[in-house]
Amino acid sequence: MELCFNPAAGYVIGVEIRRHETTIGIADLSGRCEKVTSTAIDMSEPDQGLSCLIPVIKKILNDRDYARYRFLGLGIAFPGLINREGTVRRAVNLGPAWQGYPLRERLAAALPLPVLVENNANAAVIAERWAGAGRGVSDLVYINLGEGISAGILCHDTLLQGYQGYAGEIGHIVVQPGGQLCNCGNRGCLETVCAIPALIERANREIPLLDWAEPLKRHWQEQGVLTIDHLLAYAGDPASYAGQLMWGVGRKVGIAAANIINLYNPQALIIGGKLAKAGDVLMKGIMETVAANAFPEMAQATYIGWSAFGERAGLYGACALALRLVFASPDSPLWEA
CATH class of the missing domain: 3.30.420.40 (ATPase, nucleotide binding domain)
Structure with missing residues (x-):
């Protein structure tokens, strides 16, 4: 039968x-x-x-x-x-x-x-391993870039959870010592620079100072406020304000990615979450910083790519x-x- x-x-x-x-x-x-x-x-x-x-x-x-x-x-x-x-x-x-x-x-x-x-992020890395960009990869990292920033880590197909089950909070790696106060209580965390709320706050603070040739400024004048969707829509132009902003996000996230590569030596590192819609300019910043800061043999062996599921x-x-x-x-x- x-x-x-x-x-x-x-x-x-x-x-x-x-x-x-x-x-x-x-x-x-x-x-x-x-x-x-x-x-x-x-x-x-x-x-x-x-x-x-x-x-x-x-x-x-x-x-x-x-x-x-x-x-x-x-x-x-x-x-x-x-x-x-x-x-x-x-x-x-x-x-x-x-x-x-x-x-x-x-x-x-x-x-x-x-x-x-x-x-x-732990749930996402399981999805990528099962049916996404990490299929067939037993040493895998997923980085979520959204309202918060975190990582899900698989080591030899085992979810890395740590003593209390809280491992992967890379959004609270300090990238600007003494910087802005974070929701976690520390200062200068990656989330205070690169998470969606921080980017929206920064863009709305800086947009009045930009030249009127900047397309985003017209949106700001018409609607009175910029949203993350506005920033993502214009990020495809590397020379634009949004493109430069997202490249800078990639540079900072690349610091966390390089540290992860040095610590865990993953075969693949997958980028997802809403900010992944920024595309090539974001990835360029990540790749540049990883190349400059991760141990060369491990960096060269690590595939870095996009989630198969986007922000889902x-x-x-x-x-x-x-x-x-x-x-x-x-x-x-x-x-x-």
Whole structure:
């Protein structure tokens, strides 16, 4: 008798949480993600945020459009420090109310699904390893560049989590000693220079000083404020303000990337998150700094490239987490006859 794998025998839900927007997707057992939607939810207060998120997930579970779907698990990619029980230790880019919040416990109590919660960069590196730019690579690093900056690290196919489970917080490598105060409490962290909020603040502070020939200045005059989408839209021109800004981001991120290469000697280092949309000018800055600062033999052996999932690597990772939970549990309904 010939057996074959049926990816439609079950489905999981993946969720990536950000401060102002949460993305939700549904994946079959092969990991193919579909029905991706984003919803505006303010996650600065956990109880209020979950009171909006949970009904969205329940609607998916009860919607007639999904009646044929057999949902087996829920994976959450979260931007902060998560312990092994799924409790938030700290989420500096969401707000202080998250400290000590039992995220997995609250979701498991409200929903009829097993729940797994992981840091967003850790989730993303799992997705890249499974089905993305890191397929076939057992020593892999994923760097997320967005509202925060962090890294997920695989060493010999094992997720590097550290003593408390918080490894990979490269956004808090100090790149400007004595610099701007960071949400973490230190000064001069990479996030204070290169994360999206820092870039928006800097651009809106500097734009009045630029010549009117700069295209971004017209947007600022018309709309009164610049957003990250404006900066990314003009980053393709290396000579523009946005291009120079993103090249500078690449130079700073390259310092963190060089340190990672020197410490872990990865085969591949993958760049993702919203800032990856800056493209070649960002990568140029990263590559220049890595070449100048990483140990040459290790730098030359490390492939540096873009995420296969763009800014949705965390979402795909959340789906992958849920699938790992389903396949690993002997009590999963998947094994029922």
